[in-house]
Amino acid sequence: MAPDSHILQRLSRAVMRAEAALGGVLVGAILMLLLANVVSRTAGRPLIWTDELAVHLMVVLAFVGASLGIALRGHMAIGLLPDRLGPRGRAALALLADLSVLVFLLALALILWRWFDLPGLLRAGSGAALAEQSFNFVYTDPTNTLGLRKVWFWLALPLTCATALVHCLAALHRDMGALRP
Structure with a gap:
């Protein structure tokens, strides 16, 4: 099976297309919000909520962009060492880098699991009850x-x-394929 035909690769590409589309929609929405804010302030009737919504959408866009960066291998990297290595050395280094990303994403997933505390929410019965019991707001x-x-x-x-985990697993699959003789 060709490395790009593996289900992880296809899933990663599909998710990447969805993220790119969502990123475009978010950029357009942010632009429209900021434009509406400028126009409304000029007209003397400011829409104060546009700033807050634009900021929240920018944060969402940053996370979507970070995941997309993992898919495209578009994050900043220093190419000095990979440029000096042969194909197998570059593949091993890519595997090490992608394993590091995987460890980071798994740690982030654990933190998010604890923060969102779904079992605690289900036990408490509501977000307000969870906040009252655990101070998790x-x-x-x-x-x-x-x-x-x-x-x-x-x-x-x-x-x-x-x-991002889907993209990382697809990259690890590619890395393992590049290391096979």
């Missing part, structure tokens, strides 16, 4: 001007952690 903390709960924006973290 993840489900109840409101935005300042939008009147929404911040959890709707924070959900970008576990979702992009999951998509």
Whole structure:
């Protein structure tokens, strides 16, 4: 089976296309929000909620972009060592780098699991009860001007952690294929 036809590679490409589309929509939405803010302030009737929504969408965009960067291998790297290695050395170094990313993503997943505390939420029965029992306000903390709960924006973290894991596993599969004789 060709390395790019493996299910992980196909899944990673599909997720990457969805992330790129979502990133484009988010950039457009942020641009429109900032433009609406400028126009409304010029007209003397500022829409104060546009700033907050734009900031939250920028954070979501940053996480989507980080996952997309893993898929495209587009994060900053120093090429001095890989340029001096042969093909197998570069493949081994890529494997080491992708394993490091995997360890980071698994640690992030563990932190997010503890932060979102789904078992605690199910035991408590509601976000308010969870906050009362554990002082975990993840489900109840409101935005300042939008009147929404911040959890709707924070959900970008576990979702992009999951998509980044898909990209990382696809990269590890590619790395292992490059190391095979």
